[in-house]
Amino acid sequence: MQVATLGVDLAKNVFQLCGVDSKGKVVLRRRVSRDQLSELAVSLPPCTIAIEACPSAHHWAREFIRTGHTVKMISPQFVKPFVKGNKNDGNDAQAIVEAAQRPTMRFVPVKTIEQQDIQSLHRARTRLVNNRTGLVSQMRGILAERGIVFPKSITRARREIPRITSDLTNDLSVLARELLRDLLEQLGELDRRIAVMDRRIAAVFHASEPCQRLAKITGVGPMTATAIVAAIGNGSDFKNGRHLAAWLGLVPRQHSSGDRQRLYGISKRGDKHLRTMLIHGARAVVRIASTKTDYRHKWVQAVRERRGVNRTIVAVANKNARIIWSVLAKNEHYRACP
Secondary structure: OOOOEEEEEOOOOEEEEEEEOOOOOEEEEEEEEHHHHHHHHHHOOOOEEEEEOOOOHHHHHHHHHHOOOEEEEEOHHHHHHHOOOOOOHHHHHHHHHHHHOOOOOOOEOOOOHHHHHHHHHHHHHHHHHHHHHHHHHHHHHHHHOOOOOOOOOHHHHHHHHHHHHHOOOOOOOHHHHHHHHHHHHHHHHHHHHHHHHHHHHHHHHHHOHHHHHHOOOOOOOHHHHHHHHHHHOOOOOOOOHHHHHHHOOOOEEEOOEOOEOOEEEEOOOOOHHHHHHHHHHHHHHHHHHHHOOOHHHHHHHHHHHHHOHHHHHHHHHHHHHHHHHHHHHOOOOOOOOO
16 A cells, blocks of 8 residues: 555544545545554655644644655645535545645645744734724723713823823713723733733844845834744745735735626735735835835835825735745845835
8 A cells, every 4th residue: 555645634633534546546544543643654654645724734744744744735725625525524634635636736835833933922912902902992982981082092092091080070980980990900911911022023023034134125014024934934935926915915806707807906815914014014105105205105106196095005015025025035135226
């Protein structure tokens, strides 16, 4: 029995295997435990192991690579069309094998532990920021129910809410004042934790030479640079910068047929966090473009006059994504046009 491609349906404790030979004939079907999977990976002759991108997938991919196998990780959305019959572990494993053998299949690059550590930092910070936004919205809602409103801004909330709670002439009850003070204490604690995350991300940025090269691009800061490097490494998994921009969802969504070409808004595929940070950086570039005289900002201003602010922001984010790929994949420094 010579297994050429082995499909593994990953789980927590029980894993379903489906192996095929070089002609695509199924030669192995087995259900194994976690320990048995590790032993099988060591005992099996080097082959291609296909898995779905899911929790623990990068861990198992590194384990399989360490034992001499080639790993192909596939997005679940590309595996689903190959499932035949009812949904079960056996059919899922066979679908993974069939998907992995398609010559046009797109695969997910395996991340290192360092990349996953940086991504974990960003995700933890994002959760804290979302919690802070929700907390401020709750306090604004409590005050709005009592006829007290102020502009939307976390900075304004930090300044206005203490003043409102200390003003004894308004309609706030004693209970409401105590509640708002408790929520303000929680806001301060969230600010402290976010600041800790920012310092950790800054330390990662200063220790990474690729991140510092990316930060020289107008519209890309330390936060964006670390997130990009954590997600794509050196960018070698993308053929060119346009492929990276498409992966980030910064290209038009298309619905065309025959001679009728229809392009809509951006596709918004890929990593939402990365796309959001690139958009925010591009928004800052567009905001100051009218005050600059170099070639890049003149181009931004010209696009803004033709296409409007929002489309210009997306265009700048798309261009930055292409520059990022060039800087990482070619191991070069960013050279700004005069």
